Amino acid sequence: MTADPERVATARALLVHLGLNAADLTGTDPPTVPTVADYLSVVDAAASPGTRRTYGSSWRRMAAALGDRRIDAVRASDVEALMRQATVGARSRRNSRHGRHAGEHLVAAARAFYNRAIADGYLAAVDSPAHRIGKPRRLPNTRRALTSDELCDINAAARSGGNDVILDALLLRLHTETACRRGGALALRLIDLDTDLALIRLTEKGGTQRWQPVTPMLADRLAEHARARGAVAPTDALLRYRNDHPASYRRYDLLWARIGRQLSWVAAQGISTHWLRHTTLTWVERHFGYGIARAYAGHTDRRGPATTTYIKADLHAVATALAALTGQPHPLASRHDVDLPAI
Structure with a gap:
């Protein structure tokens, strides 16, 4: 039986007047x-x-x-x-x-x-x-995909100074290749790197995990970096400072502040690591379509049109997109973008 809304409102008002709540009527101590x-x-x-x-x-x-x-x-x-x-x-x-x-x-x-x-x-x-109360309405995002020249300038600036050029260059390359978030990069452990198949296991928002292709060159550089900076146990952090401590979010702040001092447009537009994610995913979507871009980004939400159920991409499709993006072969890349079943 559905309660009459007017009676519910009247009952609630009476409880408030008496200084009671619903728990007081259950016979148990609130x-x-x-x-x-x-x-x-x-x-x-x-x-x-x-x-x-x-x-x-x-x-x-x-x-x-x-x-x-x-x-x-x-x-x-x-x-x-x-x-x-x-x-x-x-x-x-x-x-x-x-x-x-x-x-x-x-x-x-x-x-x-x-x-x-x-x-x-x-x-x-x-x-x-x-x-x-309502949340303030979110303003339209100001991020955009960076041009090839802008990306080259950013990488050149990162390599031109600072107290850890190797780590900075690895961070920029990792985010450009994988479009991962900062938290996903910093959570990487030695056990999350597969140099044989050139894959990293990303743990990102909501505890989601996925294997993401990287170029064999980057996989080797990550392994060398980790070993040279004291990573021994499988659960040791992959990205590390020169003192062998795991890298932190602070490194990103220092990196972009340094790049902004050399490139005024970086500071003026507030460019950050997330712009690299935006850049890579825009390129993948333009050249390989929404389904592969969605998989590349690690999006697993079910919101949106029902059509998204049928346009999932597998690891081989993501590896193919990475190979095209970087111009480097990948062991999991497919020779053909689409394989149609025989009918």
């Missing part, structure tokens, strides 16, 4: 509701490393401003005020969008925080203050 500061440790422990890195600063901002409040006492206006503060106080970066992304991240972090509280039974979904 869980003690923690404060924002106390509950943050629970949320942080349950989050993946990527989620923690993305939302950590926003969660700390919530704890600093609302830490002594019970999580069910925070209002939508409190979250919105924090969003405004994050927008105004956002640090100016090369790719800054006037704090818009900072505000969006704050709302997303608050929603992730309250999703955990809902799952733990501290409040109902309709009572989440973070879900009662």
Whole structure:
């Protein structure tokens, strides 16, 4: 039997007037509701490393401003005020969008925080203050595919200085060949490199994994780099500093800041590693079609037209695209782009 919405609203209003909630009517003791500061440790422990890195600063901002409040006492206006503060106080970066992304991240972090509280039974979904306000509308992306000349200039600048030219050159080559994300590159371990078949195993967003072709030349260079810098165990990081420590996100910031000082247009346009991904995938889509570009990018989402179900590409198709992109043969590349079954 479907409940009458008007009666539900009346009942809810009466419960609020009496200072009760639905849990009070079940005959069981409701869980003690923690404060924002106390509950943050629970949320942080349950989050993946990527989620923690993305939302950590926003969660700390919530704890600093609302830490002594019970999580069910925070209002939508409190979250919105924090969003405004994050927008105004956002640090100016090369790719800054006037704090818009900072505000969006704050709302997303608050929603992730309250999703955990809902799952733990501290409040109902309709009572989440973070879900009662809208995220700032995302602006159109300013990234574009780089031209061949621009890519050559970037690589030349990277090789012309810095305290670790070898690592910088490897990073740019790796991202240009594979269109992988920074997290995927930094997560590479010795065991994730197959020099025989010229493949790397990428672990990226959402814990997804895939084998991605690289040129045999790059596979050999990666193996030499890792061994020369102390990688011995299968789980040792592949990309490493000269002191044998694993490379970190900081290396990318230093690299692009250095390139920007030599190429003013890089700094002006806020060009970053993700532009290399955009460049490679644009080229693959133009020459090999959407299906192969989708596989090349590692996209596994099911959104979009139903037709995407039938245009999946395999590893051999991705290797063929890589061979055409680099002009170097690959052991898994196919001689023919399309093999039609006999009918």
